[in-house]
Amino acid sequence: MNPNFSVHPNNFNSLMLFGLSLGNYALMYWANIFLARHLEIGEFDDFSVAVSTVTLLSTLATLGLEKYALRGISLFIERENWPRLRGFLRFSLRAILLFSLMLIGFISFGLKGFLAWQQADFHIAIALYTGFLPVIATCLFLIEVVTVYGQQILALALYRFFLPALFLLLLMLLKDMRIELTAASAVVCFGSAWCVTLLLMWITTQAARPSDLRHTPGENYRRKFWLRKSLPLLLSSLMMSILTSAGTIILQILHPSQATVAIYAIAMQTSALISLIGTSTNRYYLPMLVVLLERRDQRAIKHLLRKRLQLIVGFVAVFLTVIGIWGHEILDLFGPTFSQGYWALMISAGGTVFMTLFSDALYYLQFMGRNVTVIVLMSLFAACMVALSLHLGATHEATGVAIAYAAPTALLFCSLKLLANRHMHYYLSANAPNAPRL
Numbered sequence: 001m002n003p004n005f006s007v008h009p010n011n012f013n014s015l016m017l018f019g020l021s022l023g024n025y026a027l028m029y030w031a032n033i034f035l036a037r038h039l040e041i042g043e044f045d046d047f048s049v050a051v052s053t054v055t056l057l058s059t060l061a062t063l064g065l066e067k068y069a070l071r072g073i074s075l076f077i078e079r080e081n082w083p084r085l086r087g088f089l090r091f092s093l094r095a096i097l098l099f100s101l102m103l104i105g106f107i108s109f110g111l112k113g114f115l116a117w118q119q120a121d122f123h124i125a126i127a128l129y130t131g132f133l134p135v136i137a138t139c140l141f142l143i144e145v146v147t148v149y150g151q152q153i154l155a156l157a158l159y160r161f162f163l164p165a166l167f168l169l170l171l172m173l174l175k176d177m178r179i180e181l182t183a184a185s186a187v188v189c190f191g192s193a194w195c196v197t198l199l200l201m202w203i204t205t206q207a208a209r210p211s212d213l214r215h216t217p218g219e220n221y222r223r224k225f226w227l228r229k230s231l232p233l234l235l236s237s238l239m240m241s242i243l244t245s246a247g248t249i250i251l252q253i254l255h256p257s258q259a260t261v262a263i264y265a266i267a268m269q270t271s272a273l274i275s276l277i278g279t280s281t282n283r284y285y286l287p288m289l290v291v292l293l294e295r296r297d298q299r300a301i302k303h304l305l306r307k308r309l310q311l312i313v314g315f316v317a318v319f320l321t322v323i324g325i326w327g328h329e330i331l332d333l334f335g336p337t338f339s340q341g342y343w344a345l346m347i348s349a350g351g352t353v354f355m356t357l358f359s360d361a362l363y364y365l366q367f368m369g370r371n372v373t374v375i376v377l378m379s380l381f382a383a384c385m386v387a388l389s390l391h392l393g394a395t396h397e398a399t400g401v402a403i404a405y406a407a408p409t410a411l412l413f414c415s416l417k418l419l420a421n422r423h424m425h426y427y428l429s430a431n432a433p434n435a436p437r438l
Contacts, residue, residue, distance in 0.1 A: 064234025132191035351406030
């Protein structure tokens with residue numbers, strides 16, 4: 001068992017994770033205000049589309065192995081299976097690096113051909129930021145590794161605080177050095193921040209790894225098994241990325257170089273505060289859930305999920321109150337044009353709230369082997385989101401795409417929560433010896 005890992009949720013640690021999420025939000029918000037005020041609207045659109053595109057690509061590049069790491073590494077440590085853990089880590093890093101390079105090549109040729117076919121300008125910011133894909137994907141994997149090693153706060157400090165702080169610092173240095181600030185230079189700054197974060201994350205991983213792992217030979221014969229287990233998580237992550245990131249790309253196609261793209265991007269980023277809280281708390285609670293399911297500790301499972309929900313509900317209430325009252329003033333920070341996105345902000349926030357409250361249901365169903373159900377539901381609602389975005393985005397611009405995001409997202413996570421509650425009731429009602437194995 002991992003001596004650094006506890007299955008007892010700690011209020012102080014929960015608050016620390018929230019504080020890091022809030023700090024991340026403030027720093028990235030500051031960076032986007034800075035960019036919105038110093039870039040032409042077309043350049044800011046290019047930056048937003050580049051970030052959205054690479055967000056989708058990074059989901060693919062990790063092959064779902066970073067999500068499987070939350071479950072797999074927790075169980076390897078719990079069972080003290082060090083050869084298998086070492087083999088999993090080595091295989092995952094190699095697979096992520098190789099697939100990232102393949103995606104770079106595919107996007108380089110595909111983007112050039114698509115833009116030539118559309119007779120559109122070449123967006124250099126997308127190409128430049130895609131070049132950092134191996135770094136970003138590897139970093140996303142190591143975040144989960146460090147988390148399961150028992151260093152949740154340190155992992156989140158690097159990802160949620162150090163990364164955006166360094167990005168903002170590099171942007172300021174560009175201005176001080178009187179180097180022209182463009183979408184291309186902005187994504188180079190962001191990519192450089194990812195590189196330094198990866199270096200620190202790697203050092204942290206080596207320092208935090210269990211001592212028994214240091215001189216253990218790896219066990220690689222389960223590579224196909226690990227891929228088979230991670231691919232459902234990849235598909236669900238991809239569907240989630242489509243729900244949250246595809247709207248910006250679709251608006252860029254429908255309304256190229258218009259303010260509506262930037263307005264929607266900022267509305268989504270503003271509503272993302274509450275999703276950051278959900279993500280950070282999931283990273284804290286989910287490894288505990290995996291271990292408790294392995295131990296069949298029914299009372300502890302209920303207590304864990306109840307504490308998570310109580311924590312998030314309070315934050316959700318405060319968040320909705322703040323944006324409801326001061327939403328116009330918040331958007332005005334980016335410039336007078338952005339206050340037009342108030343209703344896009346309120347609508348997208350509604351969908352994000354449901355996602356945040358019930359995101360644990362998604363992982364619970366996957367941990368319990370209900371992958372087909374999860375993927376079918378997520379694919380259905382992601383397809384609805386894309387179809388609605390193409391239709392409503394053409395007529396109602398940013399507000400239309402916000403509706404296209406919020407409605408399917410809310411319905412999806414309500415459905416997942418109902419299914420998870422039903423399965424949990426069955427699982428906890430069954431006798432421990434007869435409970436299905438993970």
